Amino acid sequence: MSDYKIIQQARTGKREKAFVQLYRGFPAVKKLILSKGGTAEEAEDVFQEALIIFYKKAIHPEFRLTASISTYVYSVARFLWLDELKKKGLKYGTEEVENLKFESELEEIAQKEKKFQVMEEALKSIGEKCLMILQLFYYKGFSMKEIARQVDLKSEKVAKNQKYKCLERARKRALEVQTINA
């Protein structure tokens, strides 16, 4: 499947189809990470992170692909992993220092994602039902009516109220987690 088509899928809400195609790039990334001292698990984390970054960029209407997707994802993954190693105080030879064109941009993005990871952590602790409500609303874009039905709440109004309560809870947890991390 062409890269163009994958990006089209990602932009038109056929996320899962796009992801299936994108996931084919995993073996290459895995090989890379393993060769640089990572484990299979770490490889998967890094790869997924790279895919998320790529996806978020790709759905942006102004995004233009300058290399093939697989190269892009591979480069991002490599950047993330080297960054990780740097933090651990490890270096892998000088040849790794070669500059990526979008390195500075990537650094910023990666930084942001780190922050969102903290949010992710906080959100995972607010209870399954709460998370589901928020997910349905913010990620899946369901209407409150539909959400009320799915989560088995009496009415749209109840669901809406519940949503805000869940958000409130998430905010509290996020602040807690932030303090712990800080």
Place this chain on the structure above:
Amino acid sequence: MRKGLQKIEIIENYLMGKMNTAEKAEFEKQLEKDFKLAESVQLQKDLVAGLERIGLKKDLLKAKRSLFMRNVWMWFGVALLLTGLAFGGWMIDRTEFVTQSDSRSEMNDKGLNIKGDSEFLMQIDSRSEIKGDDTAEFVMLSDGRSRQTVPNDSTTQPDFAKIPVKQFQTFVIDPTKANNITGKEGTIIEFPANAFQTESDQEVTIKLKEFYKLSDIVFANLTTQTKNGQLIETGGMVQIEASQPSISKLNLAPDKSITLKLPCEMKKKGMKTFTGGKDDLGHVVWELGEKFESSVINYSDSHDNSGVNEVDYGLMSIGDESNRMKKMFAKLDGEVEDYLIENLRIPILPKKQLKGFIYISFTVEENGIVSETNVRKAGDASIILYDFLKKTAKNLPPIVPCYMNGQYLRTSFEIRIDIDKSFSLKMLGELELTEYYEVFERRRGQMTEATEEDFDKKLKQQRNDFEDELVDDGLNRKNQNLKVNQYLLTSSNLGYINCDRYPFATKGKSSFNILENDRKINCSLVLHSVRGIVKPRYIKRGKYIFPQLPNEEQISILAFKTKNQQNYVSYSVTTHNKQDHVFEFEPLTKEKLQQITRELDAIKN
């Protein structure tokens, strides 16, 4: 809506572009001034990004699975071509991925069939109870659909497998006096004076069989099923017959009942008297105590009086029929209320005194199971309390059903519970976080910072405690045991008496099938988690069907058959995982029988 929530809503509207230009301009102006607000907006924005991450990760996982499955199918195809099924199965087993796909089970199915278990196709003959060589009594087991059998000690068919069953123990008593008899296995039966329906003062012979061990119950061809095929859990069974020289079968006098004490290792809650009768197939099936009086009564025992007080519903001494309903209502009111108070857990004690009343309506089915529970509130009953009451009321234990004109009736009730009267409630943990937060916030407004911190700590502790308790509860529900080692029952009938309860449903039920073309096999399933034994409800299309068996239940399958005068037995232990089972017969030997007996009796439940 609360103020805090309103703020969140406004931020959300801003972030989602739901504000009009004027509102937006106004809000942005505030943002510039109010650093805290700006931070708050950022946090909410980040949270939404976090939500997106969670969603994306889930989708990625799905993508991974689906890609993996595509590969598996491809590999599977290749493997199939190359070396056939066995290799394919190996490939799948070797992979580290756990998938949701059916492919795995399909292959396993095939694998099973290749092994083949079809060599066991034999015949059986029908059940009959026979008298053994000298003194021992024997029973032949099978599922004799054609020949109904009545326990009859005089038939002899010595060629069949002989499975020793219980012998009657005999006691001779003077019917004009109160008598206690004690069986070999510890059953105590108390007969009041003039207990029997007889004019004569001649001495009465009591014959008793006790069935406590699983092997005893199975080999006597007994089950723990109700007339409708519902599974019950037994705490022990007895068979009592009474006779006088002039009357071969004595009944109890209409106004008399006997008291039974059945020994047990650990007492389980909710045991009631069930009496046995024969169904079409000649199996003994059970019915909840035939009369009201013959139910479990409050326990008080000399071993242990430490406040053990079991409440059993609907138990009452009866007057005439017309009074019965009234009394039942009164009784139920009180007992249901007690139950609710005892079992209700609410997250926090509302400061305001509770008022109002709540109506609870429910239906008691013929078998005592409570259904159609509904709670409605009147007055200004606290919403929180109401919600928790609703949850608690949904778990009402079985109630002895209404009995009129010789049969049990499905009856609906509505009872009123006054809240201010009795609900000075225990304050424990939380069930629904949001509700908890609501109260929490309300209380918080009234506190200083110092107490607030303290309060937080306490709540946290309570929450943990409560979660622990919930876990404990989950375990206990299955096995609600009290430290008393007897069941106390009353019965106004002789014959088969069974001390049973309806077990708590846990993981859902589905039917368990055994593939077998021979229709004459006598088989029983012995459950491991509850003390229960069931027989197939239907035999059709080459299947022995046990409907409504708890999923994931560990079961022992025991079957007997006879072919060419040779006896065979099949015994296996498996888990009910919705897969069909097959018998594995082998010749019945004394050693094998002893081994099965040992294995059955080793099941602890």
